[in-house]
Amino acid sequence: MVVLLAGGAGYIGSHTAVELINAGHEVVIVDDYSNSCPESIKRVEEITGKSIASYEADVKDKAALRKIFAENDIDCVIHFAGLKAVGESTRLPAKYYRNNIDTTLSLIECMKEAGVTKIVFSSSATVYGDQKPPYVETMPKGECSNPYGWTKSMMEQILTDCAKADPELTVVLLRYFNPIGAHSSGKIGEDPQGIPNNLMPYVSQVAAGVREQLTIFGGDYPTPDGTCRRDYIHVVDLALGHIKAVEKILKDNICDAYNLGTGKGYSVLELVNTFSKVNNVDVNYKIVERRPGDIDACYADTSYALKELNFKTTKTIEEMCKDAYNFILKNK
Numbered sequence: 598m599v600v601l602l603a604g605g606a607g608y609i610g611s612h613t614a615v616e617l618i619n620a621g622h623e624v625v626i627v628d629d630y631s632n633s634c635p636e637s638i639k640r641v642e643e644i645t646g647k648s649i650a651s652y653e654a655d656v657k658d659k660a661a662l663r664k665i666f667a668e669n670d671i672d673c674v675i676h677f678a679g680l681k682a683v684g685e686s687t688r689l690p691a692k693y694y695r696n697n698i699d700t701t702l703s704l705i706e707c708m709k710e711a712g713v714t715k716i717v718f719s720s721s722a723t724v725y726g727d728q729k730p731p732y733v734e735t736m737p738k739g740e741c742s743n744p745y746g747w748t749k750s751m752m753e754q755i756l757t758d759c760a761k762a763d764p765e766l767t768v769v770l771l772r773y774f775n776p777i778g779a780h781s782s783g784k785i786g787e788d789p790q791g792i793p794n795n796l797m798p799y800v801s802q803v804a805a806g807v808r809e810q811l812t813i814f815g816g817d818y819p820t821p822d823g824t825c826r827r828d829y830i831h832v833v834d835l836a837l838g839h840i841k842a843v844e845k846i847l848k849d850n851i852c853d854a855y856n857l858g859t860g861k862g863y864s865v866l867e868l869v870n871t872f873s874k875v876n877n878v879d880v881n882y883k884i885v886e887r888r889p890g891d892i893d894a895c896y897a898d899t900s901y902a903l904k905e906l907n908f909k910t911t912k913t914i915e916e917m918c919k920d921a922y923n924f925i926l927k928n929k
């Protein structure tokens with residue numbers, strides 16, 4: 598299959614590109630490099646030994662998309678393109694709604710014009726809101742605590758409505774839990790611009806001496822050690838989940854959502870301690886007040902993804918920590 602990766606130069610897109618190529622598919626990438634760089638595509642080419650067609654364009658730009666669909670025989674789209682900084686979305690909500698929703702609408706409209714009927718969407722566990730974990734796909738979606746989360750929830754709704762209206766349109770919504778880690782080569786990984794918002798890049802930067810101290814948000818949650826629990830999933834496992842989604846979309850005309858997580862919750866302190874231990878490095882931290890909008894625990898029920906996609910993670914929290922540290926040491 599020829600798969601168009603919208604936002605394919607980013608953290609999850611680049612790992613998915615590697616696994617798609619490894620599985621024998623061809624990839625085309627469109628990215629505006631607003632939160633990534635062309636170097637990551639070069640690195641994917643180094644890892645796989647294959648050259649990749651890539652376009653620098655804003656995915657909202659329909660003229661650019663039309664050209665890409667005209668020049669390539671695309672079978673399926675994976676839509677990763679979007680702004681994802683939770684805190685920034687609270688300060689600049691209109692920017693998030695404009696960007697994320699418009700991007701999705703442009704893609705879906707240009708797919709329709711080009712006769713492309715299959716789309717896999719990067720959604721998030723954030724669409725469940727604050728409910729009692731484990732999160733199951735049959736749960737109603739919840740109240741999101743920030744505009745970023747609402748854009749994910751709305752984009753799911755838009756795609757679901759489009760699929761209802763167009764019996765040919767096949768939609769897979771992948772609800773990611775917390776992707777961390779990096780490719781074992783250390784060539785691609787999570788490389789946030791500026792101060793990291795997410796836990797693992799922050800931990801890695803403190804361990805590597807780029808930053809002084811990690812602040813752990815909240816030590817008084819109703820969890821065994823008082824810090825929040827999350828379902829961390831190795832980004833390579835997550836990428837492999839996209840291969841399963843593409844295989845599913847090839848044979849079934851569906852519109853459905855699947856969790857991509859491990860089903861296990863680790864606390865912030867457990868993650869930090871595991872990182873220190875497996876990498877034999879100190880991570881200086883202090884516990885401060887809670888971060889607004891954080892929930893105490895979030896982890897997946899993985900049974901539906903196993904049953905429907907035959908998706909199961911294999912990588913451990915230790916591997917996630919080792920690969921994240923290897924990436925930062927090689928790319929400081």
Ligand code: UD1
Nearest residue numbers: 681683721723746794795796799812813814825865888891
């Ligand atoms: C958030 C979003 C999620 C999004 C993900 C990736 C929500 C509710 N969650 O997940 O949708 O897909 O980011 O962008 O919108 N932590 C610290 N110190 C730090 C950073 C984080 O203690 O410097 C803690 C947080 O309080 C949290 C855990 O680490 O308990 C994980 O945080 P983070 O990596 O930011 O991910 P989420 O907030 O779970």
